[in-house]
Amino acid sequence: MSKNYETVIGLEVHVELATKTKIFCGCTTAFGGAPNTHTCPVCTGMPGSLPVLNKKVVEYAAAVGLATNCKITQKCKFDRKNYFYPDNPQNYQISQLYLPICRDGHVDITLADGSTKQVRIHEIHMEEDAGKLVHDEYDDVSYVDYNRSGVPLIEIVSEPDMRSAEEVIAYLEKLRQTIQYLGASDCKLQEGSMRADVNLSIREVGASEFGTRTEMKNLNSFTAITHAIEGETERQIDLLEAGKEVEQQTRRWDDNNGESYPMRSKEDAHDYRYFPDPDLVPLNISDEWLDEIRSNQPEFKEEKAIRYREEFGIPDYDIGLITDSKKLADIFEEATAECGEPKKVSNWILGETMRILKEKSLDPEDITFSPANLAKLIKLVDGGTINGSVAKEVFANIFDEDVDPEAYVEEHGLKQVNDEGALKACVEKVIADNPQSVLDYKGGKVQAIGYLVGQTMKAMKGKANPGMVNQLLKEMLDK
Amino acid sequence: MGILDLTAVQLGKAIKEKKYTALEAMEAVLEQIDKTEEDLNCYVTIDKEAALEAAKKAQEKIDAGELTGPLAGVPVAIKDNMCTKGMKTTCSSKILGNFIPQFSSEAVIKLEEAGAVIIGKTNMDEFAMGSTTETSAFGATKNPRNPEYVPGGSSGGSAAAVAADECFFALGSDTGGSIRQPASYCGVVGMKPTYGTVSRYGLIAYGSSLDQIGPLAKDVTDCATVLEVIASHDCKDSTSVKREDTDFTSALVKDVAGMKVGIPRDYFTDGLDTEVKQAILDAAKKLEEAGAIVEEFDLSLVDYAIPTYYTIAAAEASSNLERFDGVKYGYRAKEYDGLHNMYKKSRSEGFGPEVKRRIMLGSFVLSSGYYDAYYLKALKVKAMIKKAFDEAFSKYDLILGPVAPTTAPKLDSSLSDPIKMYLSDIYTISVNLAGLPGISLPCAKASNGLPIGVQMIGNVFEEKKLIRAAYTLEQILGDLELGGVRA
Numbered sequence: 020m021s022k023n024y025e026t027v028i029g030l031e032v033h034v035e036l037a038t039k040t041k042i043f044c045g046c047t048t049a050f051g052g053a054p055n056t057h058t059c060p061v062c063t064g065m066p067g068s069l070p071v072l073n074k075k076v077v078e079y080a081a082a083v084g085l086a087t088n089c090k091i092t093q094k095c096k097f098d099r100k101n102y103f104y105p106d107n108p109q110n111y112q113i114s115q116l117y118l119p120i121c122r123d124g125h126v127d128i129t130l131a132d133g134s135t136k137q138v139r140i141h142e143i144h145m146e147e148d149a150g151k152l153v154h155d156e157y158d159d160v161s162y163v164d165y166n167r168s169g170v171p172l173i174e175i176v177s178e179p180d181m182r183s184a185e186e187v188i189a190y191l192e193k194l195r196q197t198i199q200y201l202g203a204s205d206c207k208l209q210e211g212s213m214r215a216d217v218n219l220s221i222r223e224v225g226a227s228e229f230g231t232r233t234e235m236k237n238l239n240s241f242t243a244i245t246h247a248i249e250g251e252t253e254r255q256i257d258l259l260e261a262g263k264e265v266e267q268q269t270r271r272w273d274d275n276n277g278e279s280y281p282m283r284s285k286e287d288a289h290d291y292r293y294f295p296d297p298d299l300v301p302l303n304i305s306d307e308w309l310d311e312i313r314s315n316q317p318e319f320k321e322e323k324a325i326r327y328r329e330e331f332g333i334p335d336y337d338i339g340l341i342t343d344s345k346k347l348a349d350i351f352e353e354a355t356a357e358c359g360e361p362k363k364v365s366n367w368i369l370g371e372t373m374r375i376l377k378e379k380s381l382d383p384e385d386i387t388f389s390p391a392n393l394a395k396l397i398k399l400v401d402g403g404t405i406n407g408s409v410a411k412e413v414f415a416n417i418f419d420e421d422v423d424p425e426a427y428v429e430e431h432g433l434k435q436v437n438d439e440g441a442l443k444a445c446v447e448k449v450i451a452d453n454p455q456s457v458l459d460y461k462g463g464k465v466q467a468i469g470y471l472v473g474q475t476m477k478a479m480k481g482k483a484n485p486g487m488v489n490q491l492l493k494e495m496l497d498k
Numbered sequence: 499m500g501i502l503d504l505t506a507v508q509l510g511k512a513i514k515e516k517k518y519t520a521l522e523a524m525e526a527v528l529e530q531i532d533k534t535e536e537d538l539n540c541y542v543t544i545d546k547e548a549a550l551e552a553a554k555k556a557q558e559k560i561d562a563g564e565l566t567g568p569l570a571g572v573p574v575a576i577k578d579n580m581c582t583k584g585m586k587t588t589c590s591s592k593i594l595g596n597f598i599p600q601f602s603s604e605a606v607i608k609l610e611e612a613g614a615v616i617i618g619k620t621n622m623d624e625f626a627m628g629s630t631t632e633t634s635a636f637g638a639t640k641n642p643r644n645p646e647y648v649p650g651g652s653s654g655g656s657a658a659a660v661a662a663d664e665c666f667f668a669l670g671s672d673t674g675g676s677i678r679q680p681a682s683y684c685g686v687v688g689m690k691p692t693y694g695t696v697s698r699y700g701l702i703a704y705g706s707s708l709d710q711i712g713p714l715a716k717d718v719t720d721c722a723t724v725l726e727v728i729a730s731h732d733c734k735d736s737t738s739v740k741r742e743d744t745d746f747t748s749a750l751v752k753d754v755a756g757m758k759v760g761i762p763r764d765y766f767t768d769g770l771d772t773e774v775k776q777a778i779l780d781a782a783k784k785l786e787e788a789g790a791i792v793e794e795f796d797l798s799l800v801d802y803a804i805p806t807y808y809t810i811a812a813a814e815a816s817s818n819l820e821r822f823d824g825v826k827y828g829y830r831a832k833e834y835d836g837l838h839n840m841y842k843k844s845r846s847e848g849f850g851p852e853v854k855r856r857i858m859l860g861s862f863v864l865s866s867g868y869y870d871a872y873y874l875k876a877l878k879v880k881a882m883i884k885k886a887f888d889e890a891f892s893k894y895d896l897i898l899g900p901v902a903p904t905t906a907p908k909l910d911s912s913l914s915d916p917i918k919m920y921l922s923d924i925y926t927i928s929v930n931l932a933g934l935p936g937i938s939l940p941c942a943k944a945s946n947g948l949p950i951g952v953q954m955i956g957n958v959f960e961e962k963k964l965i966r967a968a969y970t971l972e973q974i975l976g977d978l979e980l981g982g983v984r985a
Contacts, residue, residue, distance in 0.1 A: 064821045067581040067700040110820035292864035297706035
């Protein structure tokens with residue numbers, strides 16, 4: 020490479036909003052359902068049907084705008100984007116072009132080296148999702164399922180402010196975290212409730228003009244996004260180095276092959292013939308309504324972190340990780356309120372919970388157990404009812420099935436044995452059965468006691484009080 | 499006087515008084531249809547058995563005291579662009595030739611709740627695009643006053659059905675004059691309410707920001723009565739307006755004393771037929787004699803109304819009609835090669851020439867690079883036209899003028915010159931652009947034997963002033979002896 024290049028990236032992020040019903044009709048947004056069962060005349064484009072705006076969509080969109088420092092367009096409108104495709108029953112999508120609900124915002128992202136950067140948001144607009152085409156594997160026929168038709172989306176359009184995959188991922192993480200805190204969406208890339216299109220161009224470092232950009236689609240994981248950015252950067256640099264030009268086009272990323280393919284070029288770009296939808300009256304977000312949306316904004320990560328430091332006195336490291344996810348923060352707060360042991364709750368979240376999540380490739384949002392059961396578990400350990408290793412076993416069941424730990428311990432006979440007589444008898448037997456270890460210990464190998472503790476715990480099926488076992492062993496061996 | 503001579507309200511009363519039954523009324527209408535329909539072609543769809551069955555059921559409910567309104571048991575015809583659950587709704591287009599809706603339009607539901615009985619669906623210009631009902635894919639409707647002439651359009655089937663006693667009243671829709679102009683040509687009363695008064699839910703859209711459903715009837719009383727029944731605030735239609743003043747029949751009063759009537763000079767220029775002009779001025783004179791204050795004034799911007807209307811209506815139509823693509827319902831070409839070819843062939847074969855012309859015009863004015871110059875400019879002119887009317891209504895209670903420049907043209911004389919046909923909408927389309935109410939009622943019989951209609955235009959939400967003035971004029975004029983196929 021003879022020149023120094025920089026990558027310029029802007030993102031278009033689609034987020035599916037968590038409303039119960041669709042944006043312009045009363046149909047459910049629930050996933051699944053037999054094809055075309057979550058539909059009505061409106062979301063299947065029947066003649067004579069008319070759209071009516073779901074106010075909750077406006078509230079979520081405005082809330083995301085407020086949380087990302089946008090100006091809210093209090094008098095905004097919906098426009099029709101006209102294009103023919105069977106997944107789009109009216110052959111126009113109701114979207115916002117001329118007066119999007121949010122404009123001119125920004126988010127601050129923190130990078131691995133601790134530095135921060137501002138990414139500007141050009142606009143956020145509301146629109147409806149399309150249906151899904153199903154191509155028959157055997158016959159030359161396609162079907163269309165309108166269950167997703169009319170599901171509300173917001174599209175968050177950034178300025179071309181990002182320069183690396185790291186910045187892009189940090190920006191997406193930040194958006195995801197903010198939107199999850201708002202409860203406006205679960206933002207799952209794999210399931211498509213968050214989708215990112217990457218606009219990328221290359222220019223020489225120091226150049227004032229942008230290069231020709233491409234738009235990359237079909238990116239359904241952070242890994243795919245990172246790969247696509249790296250791949251596309253390389254492809255564009257190769258073109259420029261070879262004296263060729265980058266063509267403005269939309270490309271599809273194939274993460275399996277680590278390559279992208281052109282979908283359409285600028286020449287086949289649609290003329291969408293946008294115009295204001297005459298079926299929907301201009302939307303007026305009154306000052307009162309906007310104030311109400313503003314006053315309903317939740318406590319975000321930054322404010323939470325400050326409060327946690329004052330209220331709970333747990334380490335900053337714990338606070339950082341817990342408040343990364345609204346779900347974890349909620350679990351932390353509720354469990355702490357029940358048991359009054361913030362550090363212990365934090366340990367369970369950062370330890371076992373994170374371990375199981377990782378093991379099962381789940382997100383914190385997938386957690387289904389109730390914080391009250393975690394609090395009960397902590398109380399059981401504190402009260403000496405169960406020991407630490409049994410607690411882990413019980414927690415695994417809480418995680419999977421949200422079992423009541425008290426009942427579970429009772430049912431499975433997992434209570435810790437604190438009976439000195441029983442423990443003594445067992446310890447005596449272990450000492451008698453392991454003369455070599457006893458000799459080692461007495462000869463100065465203090466760590467040999469660990470083996471003897473282990474043997475005792477094993478003999479007691481893990482239920483022995485480990486502190487007492489330790490104590491008893493020492494007493495007997497030191498005699 | 500036979501049953502068919504009764505107005506809708508008179509029939510409703512007679513049924514209540516047990517002089518007739520709803521079934522007898524329907525039988526009389528169907529008998530009349532048997533006599534004249536073959537010549538006139540007012541209807542696209544008539545389901546006689548369903549109509550008779552529905553009439554029987556209505557009578558049972560009347561007898562049981564469940565239906566007490568003025569239209570209970572009265573047979574009605576519905577323009578074929580309003581969805582009727584289980585009954586074919588075609589917009590007089592091949593592309594919807596086999597379409598059966600899953601739901602009824604709100605206006606139809608209101609009528610059914612009031613006990614009116616649907617006879618069938620009336621012919622129209624394809625997708626309401628036309629002024630003669632000749633663009634229908636199912637043949638032209640003929641004017642019952644003289645079958646050599648067109649009934650007007652696009653609600654030509656509804657107007658003709660009322661004039662020919664093939665129904666007691668009908669619903670039409672008016673995007674640029676489509677109720678008022680055929681009412682004028684056929685010698686019946688037609689009214690376009692203020693935009694937002696009647697729900698558009700279930701009305702297959704042509705120009706969504708201009709479309710309004712309204713009544714076509716034998717007299718002003720019927721018109722006010724029907725409007726009172728179909729007006730509603732419908733949360734399914736975002737453009738529907740909540741009104742507290744829909745007791746329109748309370749305005750059926752013969753009194754125009756002190757009412758200020760403005761006559762726009764700009765409506766009485768070269769293009770207006772002298773005989774029509776005289777008839778309108780005579781009607782104004784009659785109102786003046788009855789105590790109204792009649793004045794001429796300059797409305798302004800009249801020449802801009804037609805280009806503005808055809809830009810906005812075509813733009814909206816080009817998008818509204820995109821859903822007719824052969825994928826989900828309606829006509830699909832028999833043979834095609836791939837998706838795009840299927841779209842192309844289905845739409846090319848399914849739409850008629852006038853619809854295609856407007857889709858192309860609308861697509862053009864919305865295209866990137868032309869949007870600002872055409873569509874956006876038209877929206878600005880629309881706002882100016884509204885302002886001109888606002889000014890007029892600061893001085894006048896209503897505006898009086900012609901409905902159309904001439905009486906009904908002969909069949910087969912209009913479609914060859916579409917621009918000329920568009921120009922004939924000049925007096926009606928501003929009303930839609932400004933969202934105003936307008937009424938058309940017969941005021942004279944021309945020397946060619948055809949009716950002449952007078953139009954009155956009111957300020958938004960002031961239908962009652964129109965109804966009062968129209969009722970008064972109707973009472974003064976008496977029977978115009980318009981004649982026709984039945985007379």
